[in-house]
Amino acid sequence: MYIPPGFNTITPYFFVKDAESFIAFLVNGLGGSETCRTMRPNGHILNVQVVIGTSTVMVSEATIEYPNMGCAFYLYVENADASMKRAIEHGASLEMDVQDMPYGDRQGGVRDKHGNIWWVSERVLHEPYTS
Known part of the structure; x- marks a missing residue:
């Protein structure tokens, strides 16, 4: 393929x-x-x-x-805090403040003006997550 x-x-x-x-x-x-x-x-x-x-x-x-x-997307970035700030500065609305999640990501969420949700995540745990 x-x-x-x-x-x-x-x-x-x-x-x-x-x-x-x-x-x-x-x-x-x-x-x-x-x-x-x-x-x-x-x-x-x-x-x-x-x-x-x-x-x-x-x-x-x-x-x-x-x-x-509209749809929802999980977006990995280098810096979740800076990426969330940038998205909001360019018209997105806040869905969830950036926070450390139990599965090893630092994550926040925004909604763009077209109805899509973006879960903006920075991987902070550098090993596989196990529950």
């Missing part, structure tokens, strides 16, 4: 209203980098690819056939 560089076996694909502002949040609020952009003839976004860390996500403008839909 061939998977293009930057992609994983499962790749999140977002259909959102106002895709341009969502892409700006992925880049500015979550530290991503836009790598590819394809537009529809009407000027709306057909597909944009954004790399965040080691993963690529895809974004399209929502349509009647593919309506806006």
Whole structure:
């Protein structure tokens, strides 16, 4: 099986209203980098690819056939406190303050203005978690 560089076996694909502002949040609020952009003839976004860390996500403008839909994501970062601050500065709302979790992550949560929840986590336990 061939998977293009930057992609994983499962790749999140977002259909959102106002895709341009969502892409700006992925880049500015979550530290991503836009790598590819394809537009529809009407000027709306057909597909944009954004790399965040080691993963690529895809974004399209929502349509009647593919309506806006939210989801939840678990995002590993180098520094949960700084990443949460950055996401909030770029329009996300607080879901949960950053705190040390019993399973070895320092984690907080935000909701972007498109309805997605991001559990922003920094691994602080450097060994496998056992309950």
